[in-house]
Amino acid sequence: MSKNENIVWHQASLTKQDRQKLNNHQSFVLWFTGLSGSGKSTVANAVASKLYELSVRTYVLDGDNIRHGLNKDLGFNDNDRKENIRRIGEVSKLFVDSGQVVLTAFISPFQEDRAVVRELLDTGEFIEVFVKCPIEDCEKRDPKGLYVKARQGIIPEFTGISSPYEEPTEPELTIETNKYTVEECVDQVITYLKTKELI
Template sequence: MLEKSTNVVWHEASLSKDARRKQNGHHSFVIWFTGLSGSGKSTVANAVATRLYENGVRNYVLDGDNIRHGLNKDLGFSEEDRKENIRRIGEVSKLFVDGGQVVLTAFISPFLLDRQVVRDLLKEDEFVEVFVKCPIEECEKRDPKGLYVKARQGIISDFTGISSPYEEPENPELVVETNLYSVEECVDQVIAYLKSRQFI
């Protein structure tokens, strides 16, 4: 169990979030991509990041697998570890937002409550939940990492959609269906939404 920090006092930064946003020339917020393994979260997130970059929007992608190579390499895939994984990512995402940047996260983040915890860390106009919707049958056909095969064989336990639940977003800001639309079309949907909110 992690020990709680004691004797700590918040230190106000010399530069405000608004000042950093003004310097960057755009709003800062989180685009939270959630969905099953193989649904296309990382692919769409990185494609959106490229489009934002081409339009002068400072951004960074936090990818589930990449984060588990460093920041969260001490975590497994139990329900408790999954919750801690998302909690940490939420806090890191908030730092990016405070720094005036757009952060795109690509995490299965299977539990409604955990995603709500992250949403609650931020202001109403700082969190955009994108449900990357794709039938599990299609995700299994894609199976880019061979994980579904291992899960079906019982080699991987606690695998979302097979032996662990995925709770679909109840009211996401946006739904992109990667089994029906191309990556570019999904990117267009995300960018159109951000423009409609005057985020970019």
């Protein structure tokens, strides 16, 4: 017997559209992807603050924070990385259904995994934001001291050093954090959202 055989989807009394109408804005995922130290969390949180000022309901899912709870049972091998992103994708889908904007800050190194999340959502609800920053600059910042440990072999399978990072081929938005300030990067994201009439 399949473990899903006796599970039936229960239709909610309120739809995503009902919640969007109440919130007075669309719901979607801003998926920030990039190398460690590229500025994903910094920009995502700054965008969330700006959206808050605009009365947009948001929630930030941060890679490190999620691994303290929901994904604390996962490591960093390829299979665990895939499962990490799969779970985040499902959680993001729930937030979108609730009528909110979810901002995710995950390295999410594999193109295939990001594509799987995109497929979970309706057209236009997955906005891939490539936080582009040369690895040399990420290493100079190295806010957590991870690159140093990776270079010393203390951290195995570290993205960009001993594990690959597959850059997005067609992201909705690319922000270059080595060229622009946080404020300028935030403005780029907000301008995109307004242009697409999502907020």
